Amino acid sequence: MAVDDVVLINDQWYVPAASSHTDESTRVLKHNDTFAVFDRYGDIQHLGIGEQGIYHQGTRFLSYFELSINQRRPLLLHSIVKEDNTLLTADITNPDLYQENQLVTRKGIVHIFRSKLLWNGVYYERIRLFNYGDKTLNLYLDIQFGADYADIFEVRGAKRCKRGQVLPVQHQGQELVFSYRGLDNETRRTRILSSQPPDNQGEGRICFAIELLPKEKKQFYLTIACEIETNKPAILTYQEALANSNQAVTAAGKRIGHVFTSNEQFNDWLNRSAADLQMLTSQTEQGNYPYAGVPWFATPFGRDGIITALQYLWLNPQLAQGVLGFLAATQATEENAAQDAEPGKILHETRKGEMAALHEVPFWRYYGSIDATPLFIVLAGAYYQRTADQPFLEAIWPNIEAALYWIDNYGDCDGDGFVEYARHSADGLIHQGWKDSDDPIFHQEGSPAEGPLALCEVQGYVYEAKKIAAKLATLLGETSRASELEHQAEALKKKFNQAFWCEEIATFALALDGHKRPCQIISSNAGHALFSRIANPEYAQKVAETLLSEASFSGWGIRTLATTQARFNPMSYHNGSIWPHDNAIVAMGLARYGFKDQAQQILSGLFDASITMDLHRLPELFCGFDRLPGQGPTLYPVACSPQAWASGTVFHLLQACLGLTFSEEKPQIRFYHPRLPNYLQRLEITNLRFGDAVIDLSLRRHLHDVGVNVLRKVGDIEVAVIV
Structure with missing residues (x-):
């Protein structure tokens, strides 16, 4: 493992430019709490930052x-990787094979087919060999294994003063077992089983002597189980695991809506994104939850889960219910400085693993997020509008009230009416907005802003949260509470537009520092103020022009930071790169103020980017260089791919351009001034569910508008189009 490739600077993980997992394309599988990163051969190598491996919890x-x-x-x-992400397949062949310096078998005679999947903590592989030659071949197939039991934070670069005990490797017939006794007193085992006895084995290696007649096929299977003393998975056959995996994908597809267009390349983007969201989604006791991304964030994150659920809500409201249920169940109930926890605060992330269990990192349950709490309320309101599920809303109403309590009593730490952050945990995040690296908040000349910091977008989230909470309170008969929340929201909107607007740069300030000085920086954060509708209309127009200017829009998307700003760097994590999810939120904000052409411009840029990406998969982020003719975007070296909110981007962008909303009162699906770009002449939405009703729709682009036709309708549901 290339541990020296990753260093810790100012409490943040940094990966030097010499290290990159874009040096070699990787292939990813995931199921629940298990994921695997392979090279293109289907092997696990020590390359780049050394992130390849099979991981569990x-x-x-x-x-x-x-x-x-x-x-x-x-x-x-x-x-x-199969389009539905259930199976990784690799076709390989023999190189020139020599014996005593004599060529005995030319390359390309033996076809070796490998197919791999994950299911419930177990890895399954089928290896099939076929001899296309005209003579019998004697082959020796070696498979070597290693298990370091590195915690995910060690893989990222953390140095530990002490580790547990690596136990002797055991070879027992067709079994090979690696073991590790952790400092958390858990014994972890990697149990490797082959379907036929090896002809030779030792030191983590098994070897098969295979005689292959002309045109003969032989196959065998490998099974690798990730075992923890308290949780040993059931081991199935390859065929059983594959059947279960296929059935799960089919069943999930029946519960959600689907989108199909007249553009096959756009369909590739849609299909991969939907499959990635399905793969990243894991089962919890409260329902399904989209884990943030592979490899670094394969765990529940509050902000990521909420935004992903919002992006996908119109097609899959059950995901939002699972996110809300999980975050309500893990909501903080007491103060804990080591975890940045306060009563009512919503989770930032939770981790399993030895280092989290031992509190060597604060992320067993960590609450260092300034925006997850208001966004939790935003999602609750959007979920109710999408589903009219009042019983669930009533069940989490105490959690919504607790979140509002946190906003007023902890979020506004200096009582000025804005929500600010400053970490309490010595090991926690310095910056606690979505741009949570070590240097994203600064003043015009480049000097770092001193906290507590009130971020532009967070004030918008709080505004929208209180507007939504007022509507929900009215629904539940709490009219005085609703009036109070409505008044607070309007007061915040007025105060925000006065304090954050910067006429000199024609946009909202990135943040207010601890002295209430605005950080006059042109950043994508201002677009989030349109998403939440906190911006006054006359300012929204100027923000739109600023964000779509040449300094901010690269041709692929809106940069996190304009090229004219002091700390702009197109290769920086948050100071000049392009994040798909950020662009989708901005596009939704633009559409909400009527700027559909600009929203379509963002959609088109990211669509073009997806065409150039491996598997048509948008990564977590990519570099913010200008778009050049004949060249694709420049990849960011350690971006997660897949990443949940990057996968949800296409669905959010489509919703923005179509002006698609739901009314829980009718019930009704509404399209406000729907628009489609010229490369999407036709779009179909099928299996769109609202309560017991289901509907299929066909949308066709015309010169000045979009026509909507009902193909199938079962149950009580209306369609309204405002052109």
Whole structure:
């Protein structure tokens, strides 16, 4: 593992430019709390930042895995992850094989097919060999394994003063077992089983001597179980696991809406995004939850889960219910400085693994997020509007009230009417908005802003949260509470537009520092003020012009920071890069103020970017260089891919352009001034559910508007189009 490639600077993980997992394309599988990162061969190598491996509950259970033929690495023909993400397949072949310096088998005679999947904590692989030659071949298939039991934070670069005990490797017939006794007193085992006895084995290696007749096919299976003393998974056959995986994908598809267009490349983006969201979604006791991303964030994150659920809400409201249920169940109930926790605050992230269990990192349950709490209320209101599910709303109303209590009594730490952050945990995040690296908040000349910091977008989230909470309170018969919340929201809107607007840069300040001085920086954060509708209309127009200017819009998307700003760097994590989810939120804000052409411009830029990406998958972020003819975007070296809110981007963008909303009162689906770009002549939405009703719609682009036709309707549901 290339531990030296990752260093810790100012409490933030930093990866030097010499390290990159874009040096080699990787292939990702995930199911619930288990994920795997392979190279294109289907092996696990020590490359780049060394993130490849099979991980389970925050620990790497397999850190090395390589197949060789006659002590040589095969030649790669092709590898792909199936469109629904259930299966990784790799086609490889033999290189030139020598014996005593004599060529005995030319390359390309033996086809080796590998297919891999994950199911409930177990990895399954089928290896199939076929001899296309005209003579019998004697082959030696070596498979080497290694298990370092590195915590995910160790893989990211954390140095530990002490580790647990690596136990002796055990070879028992068709089983190979690695073990590690952690400092948390948990014994973790990697149990490797082969479907046939190896002909030789030792030191984490198994070898098969295979005689392959002309045109003969042989196959065998490997199974790798990730075992923890308190949680040992059931081991199935490859065929059983594959059948279960396929059934789960089919069942999930029946519960959600689907989108199909007249553009096949756009469909590739849609299909991969939907499949990635399905793969990243894990089961919790409260329902399904989208884990943030692979490899670094394969765990529940509050902000990420909420935004992903908002993006996908119109097609899959059950995901939002799972997110709300999980975050309500983990909402903080007491003060804990080590966790940045305060009563009513919504979770930032939760981790499993040895280091989290031992509190070597504060992320067992960590609450260092300034925006997850108001966004929780925003999602609750959007979920109710989408589903009219009043019983669930009533069940989480105490959590909504607790979140409002936190906003008023803890979020506004200096009593000025704005919500600010300053960390309490010595090991926690310095910056606690969505731009949570070590240097994203600064003044015009580049000097860092001193806290507590009131972020532009957070005030908008609080405004929208209180407007929504007022409506929900009215629904529940609490009229005086509703009036109070409505008054607070309007007062905040007035105060925000006065304090944050910066005429000199024609946009809202990035933040107010601890002395209430505005950080006069042109950033994408201002677009979030349109998303929440806190911006006055005359300011919204100027923000739109600023964000779509050449300094902010690269041609692929809106940069986090304009090129004219002091700390702009197109290769920076938050100071000049392009984040798909950020762009989708801005596009939704633009659409809410009527700027549909600008929203379509963002959609088109990211669509073009997706065409150039491996598997048509938008990563967490990419670099903010100008778009150049004949060239794709420049990748960011350690971006997560897939990332949940990057996967949800396309659905949010479409919703923005279509002006698609729901009314829980009718019930009714509404399209406000729907628009489609010229490369989408037709769009179909099928299996769109509202309560017991289901509807299929066909949308067709015309010169000046979009026509909407009902293809199928079952139950009580209306469609309204405002052109």
